[in-house]
Amino acid sequence: MSKIKNIFRAEYFLEKSHNGIGALEKVRVFEKEDFKTKIDFIDYVIVQPDHTIGYHQHSENEEIYFILKGSSSMITGGETVKICKGDVIINECGESHGLINNSEEPMEIFIFQVSK
Template identity: 35%
Template sequence: MVFIRNFLEAQLVTEQCHRGVGTINHTSLYTKEDFDTKIQFINYVEIPPNSSIGFHRHREDEEVYIIVEGSGTMKVNDEQTRVKQGDILLNKPHWGHELFNDSNGILKAIVFEVLK
């Protein structure tokens, strides 16, 4: 059986994420039930200008953000850095992070999480 999901055709949900600024649009492409490994999810997110995935901290997992389009600012613990299309960001266990779209366009990303 082939598992194919197209994030460009997916139905998006609009809501606030981790008490961030404004709302984001997102969809869950795969959940942990789809995997035989420790991958917890693969999500697609669209962050409008002046909106964010709020600062939050993970426990025993790693979370990866792949910036598909746009740019913004990623805060990891106490450090802020610019991110842009093509960047892949790794958040290690127990790190806190936030992604803010401070640009004029939509920031689009694929996000996935893997348990330790």
């Protein structure tokens, strides 16, 4: 297993996320088997305008969203917040969250998931 991956040379696949609207363009950069720690995966995701990551909850893990490009609205911690390039969001265990790309530009995100 290579410890170096290039997201721009990887094969993308389309995925509907948590019953969201539209398909996300996604690369699974690393999987659980690639780590010695409790990291489940690292994904690179492109969310097109008017597409969403559906509102959902994780009970046994946390997700960290690192916004690389774009802006949108995110529901996290029971409130809707504006997020943009450079923001890092922690979605804690038991907390519901979702994302709506309500801008006119694609949004690029790294998503890290870590188990308890």
